[in-house]
Amino acid sequence: MLDTLIKKIRSLDNFSQNEIDFFVGSLEPFQIAKGEHFLKEGQVCRHLGFIESGLVMYYRVYDGVEIPTDFALEGEWMGYLNSFTNKTSADLSIKALEDTNLLRLSASNFEKIYQLQPRFIKLKDHYTEMSFVSHTRHTADLAMLNAKQRYEKFMKEKKELVNRVPQYYIAAYLGIKPQSLSRLRK
Known part of the structure; x- marks a missing residue:
């Protein structure tokens, strides 16, 4: 999976091998067991x-x-940028739905990277934009699409989640009752 990360970084700019090595050297392996939290509401995302x-x-x-x-x-990257960047309490939580292995980047290493290699700001900008677009689309979908349309779009764009996320979470994400999701699935 490290190769995937390096490919994604290189797709954003022509980073040298030394820059990539510096970035990757700032990451640490970390595990979250199913049901445990990466971040709880009220904590600062570090x-x-x-x-x-x-x-x-x-x-x-x-x-x-x-x-x-x-x-x-x-x-994919995970974390709560509003809390991480502004060092403020999070107004949401992040928990593992499966045992999760990740490469973790601390706020202090993040700052060192940008001080020593400012070009890596492109990485943050890219993922910030992607997060904004995703959130905006989901909000618009909840407002403008009916339940069937939201479900069909979810199946098309996030089909890899269908068998991994409990149905009651999918229903809540789509803004519908679990019974309605069951009817739509038939």
Whole structure:
């Protein structure tokens, strides 16, 4: 999976091998067991992680129910940039839905990278933009598409999650009741 990360970095700019080695040397292996949290609401996000294997869910709690706002899986970065960048308390949580192995980048190493290799800001900018676009699309889908359309779009764009995410989380992510999801699936 490290090769995947290096390919993604190189696709953003023509980084030298020394720059890549410096970046990769700043990462540390980390594991999150299924059901454990990478970040809890109220904590400050002090790490970002590149997922080597596993699956995590971003969520907020409303009326005692976990409402997913996003998912991240193999080959994707995870973390909460608002909290990470601004050093503020998170207003959401991130937990593992499967045992998850990742390469973790601390806030202090993140700052060192940008001080010594400012070109790596392109990496942060790219993932910030991708996160913004994804969040904006999901918000628009919830507002403009009916339940069937949201489900069909989910099946088309996130089909790798269908058998990995519990159905009640998929229903909540799509803004529908689990019973409605069952009917749509038939």
